[in-house]
Amino acid sequence: MESGPGVYCLKLLAAVDSRGEIAQRPHPIMRRLLTTFVGAILLWPLSACTPPHEPIVALAVRGDRPIGVLVTCAGSFSSLSVYEDRPASSDASLVAWTVDGDGTGEVLEVELFGPPPLGWQVREDALTELRAGVQYSLWGASRRYAISVDFTTADLARIGPDQVLVAEHYHEAAQVKSQDSFVDKARDAC
Structure with missing residues (x-):
């Protein structure tokens, strides 16, 4: 199996089978974490920041x-x-x-x-x-x-x-x- 940062990241996001091969589907826990992370990144620009109140x-x-x-x-x-x-x-x-x-x-x-x-x-x-x-x-x-x-x-x-x-x-x-x-x-x- 290859090594390097790209493969390491894939291992974090996917399940590894008994031969050390990366399985086709991510592990359920990692899938939830990935979904939450991607959802947060996509929704962040939509969150509104209220400008500070001013002495007007x-x-x-x-x-x-x-x-x-x-x-x-x-x-x-x-x-x-x-x-x-x-x-x-x-x-x-x-x-x-x-x-x-x-x-x-x-x-x-x-x-x-x-x-x-x-x-x-x-x-x-x-x-x-x-x-x-x-x-x-x-x-x-x-x-x-x-x-x-x-x-x-x-x-x-x-x-x-x-x-x-x-x-x-x-x-x-x-x-x-x-x-x-x-x-x-x-x-x-x-």
């Missing part, structure tokens, strides 16, 4: 009104939501306010609980105001999902003119940044 949403204050700032990507369905941030163990239903529409590539500023931008719709309006002592999350999407901005009403006083509260990384507290630097970084997500 921020909270601003104009006068005394909270404003959601979303950097939209042209031609992408976009959405902006604020919701009460409840523990995962809570049985209470999600209380939220959501607007959505087509992204134009513009920086969209939406007064929370106010009228939606032109061409957009209010999808959910169970949440109608912010209350002291309650944790909220501002979330958005436009081609990619946003990293949520967690805040309370106490955080609104920290945000000055031309500033926003933004979370740049998961599991990090939101920080006050200039709106210009936020927009410059968020545009890279489109």
Whole structure:
């Protein structure tokens, strides 16, 4: 019988008879392993990788009104939501306010609980105001999902003119940044 890497691989994938000859059919266990391996290789390209969430949403204050700032990507369905941030163990239903529409590539500023931008719709309006002592999350999407901005009403006083509260990384507290630097970084997500 010949030797070499090719023959060795065939021996691994097939049964060898009593004379040392490679049998016609692979051993049942090796056949299952080979089928599983080939199936995994063929299905791998079909598995979806979710792109990372991006810092494309921020909270601003104009006068005394909270404003959601979303950097939209042209031609992408976009959405902006604020919701009460409840523990995962809570049985209470999600209380939220959501607007959505087509992204134009513009920086969209939406007064929370106010009228939606032109061409957009209010999808959910169970949440109608912010209350002291309650944790909220501002979330958005436009081609990619946003990293949520967690805040309370106490955080609104920290945000000055031309500033926003933004979370740049998961599991990090939101920080006050200039709106210009936020927009410059968020545009890279489109």
